[in-house]
Amino acid sequence: MSKQKPQLSFWQVWNVSFGFLGVQFGFALQNANVSRILSDLGADLHSLSLFWLVAPIMGLIVQPLVGSASDRTWNRFGRRKPYILAGAIAAAIGMVLMPNAGIFVAFIAPMLFGAMILALMDASFNVSFQPFRSLVSDMVPAKQRNLGYSIQSLLINIGAVIGSILPFVLTNVVGLENTAKVGEVAPSVTWAFYLGATVLLGSVLWTVFRTKEHPPEDFYAYRGIDAKEVEQQQKQKKSLTGSLAEFFKLMKTMPQTMKQLAIVQFFSWFALFIMWVYSMPAITQYIWGVEAKWFDPDYLHAVGTVPQAILDAKGAAGDWVGIIFAAYSLFAAVFSVVLSKLADKFGRKLVYSLSLFAGALGYFGFMAFNNLEPVVVDLFITTVTVPQAAVNLFIPMIGVGISWAAILAMPYAILAGSLPAAKTGVYMGIFNFTIAAPQIVSGLFSGWILSSVFNNEAIYIIMLAGVSMLFASVSVYFVKDDQEQN
Template sequence: MTAKPTMSFWQIWNMCFGFLGIQFGFALQNANVSRIFQTLGASIEQIPLLWIAAPMTGLIVQPIIGHCSDRTWTRLGRRRPYFLWGALLAGAALLLMPNAPALWIAGGLLWILDASINVSMEPFRAFVADQLPSSQRARGYAMQSFFIGIGAVVASLLPWLLAKAGVANTATPGAVPATVHYAFYLGAAALVGAVLWTVTRTREYPPEQLEAFAQAQPAPPRAAAAPKAREAWPWLAAGGGLAAWIALAQLAPELYLLAGGLLAYGLALLVLARVRRGNAFTQIMTDLHAMPEAMRRLAVVQFFSWFALFAMWIYTTAAVTEVHFGSSDTASAAYNAGANWVGVLFAAYNGFAALAAIAIPRMVARIGLRLSHLVNLWIGAAGLLSFLFIRDPDWLLASMLGVGFAWASILSLPYALLADSLPARKMGVYMGIFNFFIVIPQLLAASVLGVLLKALFHGRPIGALLVGGVSWLIAGLCVLRVAEPGLRRAPAGLASQEPRA
């Protein structure tokens, strides 16, 4: 074969089903880890730094796993070994997380959990591109969004449902309630089970067949030249200058993270310019430097999109419990009722996202990928900004309708805009590199959100949701700079993706 055959609905279903389990892990992490940290004694100012585990592991793990999986072939295939081992490790971390006896142990387990989820998740994006022809890729990514929504609904609701079933939702000070314990245990089983389904129910094309497919496609653009040493100096100067300013002005120590990131990138460019030996690091950095123009422009969109998401994930529990339930005492019934309601809200936006995965293709067919993404991001911005004006927590469900549309769009339309511009033989590493622009804004959020809240909002966590809403407005404008490849073909692929189960 020189062209990939189209797949049936159920074949695409099986290859994406593992995302249901992966989202169980992410949803439990997003909705409950801040709660666990606060229960173990973390202050509001400490929470962003404790959450730094998530973006740091993604920044390191995803391009490495993508690079390695591009070069892997075993009896399980190319991507599936990473699905399996990542799921087993993540399941173990989910079992241990609610039992952490101290804050530093919980922080360490978050590193392990997020790294393991990333090992399992990153190859799934490349898996879709490997297995599906170009005309069906958007359908595959939309199916992933559907499973993300469904998995997150169930996982986010688990503590609330368990409380309704009579499981204790409060505990002594410093102890995590039983509802959270059992939710994490059930999540571990769901994660491993769903990934095992995909591993056992799918097959992969062998390397020689993928090479034949790649040779039948138009040649990718010529790679850009390796960076020059002079390109490193502005980054090094910016990082060094910022670090000196933080020290001299005695600014918040969290800002050293931003300075360190600038210095690290400058050093990486300097090493790449001077070291000519080929290894994983130099190849990944060269690919980063040579990424396609469409990817560069989408990077800006992703930056503002994920900055908003990270602000929401970190601060919604603290904002809702303080503003809408009137308590910041983690041992109080009001705080824990509010924290459980946040789980319901997170379940709601993921449920709306699952519905949006069906509605968005019709929007794309009418107005195109770019305008659809802009509209969905702005609907999400309205949802986040409404938290500042709504006082009845029940009405926050309406806010989550907008967030759900933005979330579904973020999980699918950027990949539909990007997929055709990537060379097939580097699909894994470029999908990993694309995730840089998911984790970099999260690192920035971890370093500056606490400072911004203290400086602009008197430390009130509701201010983070205002920042998130504005970020989505900016992301929507930036998407207009992105070219729309395959304008006529992409909507047709999306339009036919509706689940028929």
């Protein structure tokens, strides 16, 4: 016999998702600074995308495993919360170690160490991410689902704003150095990662202690499922072959909506991966006027000493990437406030499609501004002098932010209503394939395209991202949203 899942207050919904603020804080620091760190440690532009493959591969491996395990976990600490907390602790350790690759040079090459810690951080972020998605589905009733995922999107973007601008703040307000010699990491980036680890743990602990998950008997009753029957099924031990067979069976029998969303996810995450990897070299070259050769380790080794002007330009551009990443996250946070209302009024598919179209326009906007005249910009916390084109990048970031907010919320809001309750976690984990696979494809080919087709001029790879996001927008038309058709 089923019973109604209780409505949650606004603050209960808020607490369920609050830990996402810290997880995304750390993820934003990684997205805005890993290319910068790896470049300082000796990576060339072609290999940057290969290093970034660690992230989607970790997601591909970890999320389905964690999703399946959390579906079967019931103990005094909860169902999803043990995984969320464990992932946060491991990610915090990785964030402390990442900027210290140079210290371990006597034992391991700094770039290799950086890649290993990147793998640790990404695996850990994924251990937390997937159970958080499922926690919202577990706790929030269907009528509040748009609200739940919109609040999640809002908190994600608040964390992303703060995490993205932190190195800039530490340089321009606190006074830490933002340049680094080859093989080292700038002090502003190092301390930003330390602070990020602290915020990550603190916010996750808030969710863990302020959210009480439904006990098994209530959880299954809300979905009209016999708890004892599920318990007996879960007690049955299966061989590895049997587990794999069941997993691939689930892959084949996944809801039609998930298959259709996979196409949208492919094009949108292909574009996002390119932006995260290549925004730093793109604006350093296109707006700060640094030639592509200064990103070539062989050339840097040949010249011996890098001119201070190049180091300063790279440092300033790297900081500005954090600012524009914070800007798109801020715009996403603002849009998240109205996202659920727009989706309720006009339909999730229309809002989702138009949001992705705005993102495509945003990527195309990267190339629209090339005024290199220096201007003084008041950022409230400090003033800086940057090229006019850098300031103009705030305009395309509006579109990128709108698309990011929708990507974080709309696929999950559409998908949640089509998933069987007893397997929500494992299906959410499988759905992560639609996030990881396009990033892997992008990582394998975008570096080659950049070097072979675009002659290492990174601005053109951003244009390719715009084309991909445009395809994502069109693909939404073919998605079936069961709830909107009822």
